[in-house]
Amino acid sequence: MIRDLLNSITGIEIWPILAFFIFVALFVSVVVWTIRLDKRVINRMKELPLDSENQITNGD
């Protein structure tokens, strides 16, 4: 079967599993990062689009 085409590559079956774990690791670290973020930073970031309205801005 053509579906077994790449099975001759040693260890290829571990590839999808590895991929999944890489993703989980990335996902968990991003979540941990964001949870630990300072609330004031978050609020500052959130307001960024709003304080750049068509007006003269004065920064912080």
Added chain:
Amino acid sequence: MQQLETFQYDNKIVRNFAFATILWGIVGMLVGVIIATELFLPSLSLGLKWITFSRLRPLHTNAVIFAFVGNGIFMGVYYSLQRLCKTRMFNDLLSKFHFWGWQLIIVAAALTLPSGFTTGKEYAELEWPIDIAIAIVWVAFGINLLGTIIKRRERHMYVAIWFYIATFFTVTILHVVNSIEIPVSFLKSYPIYAGVQDALVQWWYGHNAVAFFLTTSYLGLMYYFLPKAANRPVYSYRLSIVHFWSLIFIYIWAGPHHLLYTSLPDWAQSLGMVFSLMLIAPSWGGMLNGLLTLRGAWDKVRQDPILKFMVVAVTAYGMATLEGPVLSIKSVNALSHYTDWTISHVHIGGLGWNAFLTFGILYWLFPRLFNTKLYSIKLANFHFWIGTIGIVFYAVSMYFAGITQGLMWKEFTPEGTLQYPNFLETVTQIIPMYMLRAFGGGLFLFGAIVGGFNLIKTARSGSLIENEEAQAPALGKETGEKFKNVYGHRWFESRPVQFFIFTVIAVAIGGIVEFIPMFMVKSNVPTISSVQPYTPLELQGRDIYVREGCYNCHSQMIRPFRSETERYGEYSKAGEFVYDHPFQWGSKRLGPDLHRIGGKYPDAWHYNHMKDPESTSPGSIMPPFPWLYTTSIDTSTTGTKIRAMQKLGVPYDDGFDKMANQNLLEQANGIRDNLKTAKINIGSDKEIIALIAYLQRLGTDIKGNKTARLKPNQNSDPGSTLGNSNYEGKQ
């Protein structure tokens, strides 16, 4: 507090891109309505090659993706980036170069695609000189983008900017890798990849063009313009961080879901499916973040057409990103693939998400750019409703058509034969749906024209603030550093270069995994000894097949299902496509699959069919191709084409390029004589002869040679066992 600096935002460039968005949007949608009408009224093409369905369909897709949405992206980015960075664009000249360069590329596309200059790869049809121009203009945009970020006065990079960075980088890579081709003339080239490998690269590109051109860029716009329109901050900034990283990381892996049940290795298909399913999480995180931004503001949504457009856009994003993963489940894909279900899916995304968000942004932007009020809120509301009704007509009719046709293809009688052995029966059944679709598309187009009128009236009632003055403190080393505990994501947000590098890594991991099968496949495709290179006449015929865009309606990939092997013959093998530069598997069956068409009908049948499809297939919706009977084969290119193929590794004998035309003539004379016996008189130099030669060759290499042997090092691979299929797949 530091001293304030005064500077000016460049609004002129935003206005230019905005007008281009409106113009190309209407043009692209108009072409869409024309081709939708041609499907139930084939005579609409008037026998003119330039407006035949198969040549116009690429123009429609390219126009709405790269001209309409493309200009929409640039409009939104140039407006929001300046304000988020509190600075003017990096370089005005680059902005102008970007604008005019992009418009010239669009004009080049509008001229070349209907003229038949195409690479034959979906959404990447533009030929090599235009590909190079795209790369140059896109990189100019990237330099302008990154330059602006670097000279910003705001330390933090808002989430919208991250999406812009990811868009720029990934689209660059996609475009370059998928466009590597060998030119054979000024407007003709062959991709260096062949068959399975070309398919993998193409759908890695095709899928991620949707992901990174149509999605991440517009998510950036959503994160900026939705809070602006609602006048409240995004619901959860934390969620937007998770949304960004998980989305760009996962998206790039999901390409193989376009190739389920094809000759692509099974594990790569599974990988594509699993990652597609995982995509639901970040996509819905982003959608909910958008919708929840409007919490407590729903009363505004009832009155404000801008918010109405945006709410439907975000909802359509949610629907499309739920449906996409569902369609990636192999058993669902077995039914949906090649049908109008996919067409419905992409239009939920295109009309709902992209177009509606664009309209919302345009309506928000124009009064601000021109320092005036919207000309007519009533007309904007009318646009919203007629557009929404248009989407409903479009989507419902296409779901119905897709599922009906998919089921009809798979229907068996109790005796075990196909219930609808004639493909045409499954087409005529859904013609009323094609009419409803064109009607829905027409409504949507009409809405867009009304919208364009409203916006131009708005522009005329005010005057453009070309350079809008603003003030902000310069970005000193410690400006704004009020917070301690600088770690994690905070660190990135103030460091664009590092941020860029990490984005590259996140995207590259998936890309590399996708490429491994690509390169491995090349050395692992079992060579079938009976599969030979095309003859010169067949090669010329194949190029005509590509030029006319036959792949827009006909696949060349028989999946291993009983319903397909019964209808078309032996299922397709990877080894059969090793000389196909480009691959022509197609993605939609408006007509039947053609992989085993060779030898199925006599030459005379093809001759009559292409001249007047209804003469052989009453009720056919295929357009006629009369110019193939009057145009001569361009034999001056034969030698060059053979040499190009040799460079790509196709094993023609040395010096064959010099004898190629003689070989071509002999085969053409044979077909001419054959046609004569059916009382058809035509010169052997006509293009139809070459096309017949190609069609009669298709899929025949393994037919008469069931004992074909594999090369010794491949004989352990059961996938290349030839002979009749006993694999019936999931039905």
